[in-house]
Amino acid sequence: MLLMTTYEEEETKDGTYIPTCNTVANSFWPISFVLFTIVVFFVIPLFILVVLYTVIARHLMTNSTISRGSSNNLLKYRKQVMLMLGTVVFCFFLCLLPFRALTLWILVVPIKVIVDFGIERYFTLLYFCRVMFYLNSAINPILYNLMSTKFREGFLRLCGLGPHRKKKKKTSEKTGTTGSTNCSSNHSDFWRRHSSNKSNSVKTLSNNTAAEKQVKVPLQTTVVSGSVARKKQESYV
The missing domain is CATH 1.20.1070.10 (Rhodopsin 7-helix transmembrane proteins)
Structure with a gap:
């Protein structure tokens, strides 16, 4: 051209x-x-x-x-x-x-x-x-x-x-919901484990206290006689 x-x-x-x-x-x-x-x-x-x-x-x-x-x-x-x-x-x-x-x-x-x-x-x-x-x-x-x-x-x-785009958005929402559910379940497991450990420790402490009280009862009975010893026994029980 x-x-x-x-x-x-x-x-x-x-x-x-x-x-x-x-x-x-x-x-x-x-x-x-x-x-x-x-x-x-x-x-x-x-x-x-x-x-x-x-x-x-x-x-x-x-x-x-x-x-x-x-x-x-x-x-x-x-x-x-x-x-x-x-x-x-x-x-x-x-x-x-x-x-x-x-x-x-x-x-x-x-x-x-x-x-x-x-x-x-x-x-x-x-x-x-x-x-x-x-x-x-x-x-x-x-x-x-x-x-x-x-x-x-x-x-x-x-x-x-x-x-x-809508499908992707829904998928992300589902993923977020699942993550929150897993997070809440993990927290509940955490508190459940700690609560069980706490209850076990309380039970252990109560057992130890009971044992100590059972040990102390005879000592109190040997020192104090009569009704005072019986009251001390009842208070420990």
Whole structure:
């Protein structure tokens, strides 16, 4: 395209000169190059898409080994895939056709026809063709989002807005609840063990005290006689 481009100053109606950049295809090699780009970047890709997507559609409809779920759902999913493939091919053709057709029209018709067409209408048509040309590069994700539920779910998960985030949140909540339960159970085990140790120590102390009292009773009985000894015995018991 750089070899076909010329930079020059053109005279306007009021006699002033303005710099212009023109891409001229008025000889054999520039015209051949433009036709080559149309064939390589429009005709051949369109043919490849039609052939490959037709093979995919036939394989989906005729292959009985691909079966998941009921037959009604299977047929529904296959039709959805075929519709999506056909829409992708149709949008590719629809987006690229205006720009390629405009290019061919400029090459074929004389310059006088383009001048008579009007500069405003010409640039309006040119901008529309360019917008459609650029739209082809961004329309496939939009089509997949409109026609595929799995693509929408995956896109939402990628953005952190899908069910995966909720599931993860629920899982974390369950994990936190389990951790708190384990923690409380560990605390209860801790207090149970210490309470049992404490009760055992109390029992041991009571047994030792009882033994000491049983040892002291005879001593008191030997020193004190009569009713005083009996009162001391009863108090120790």
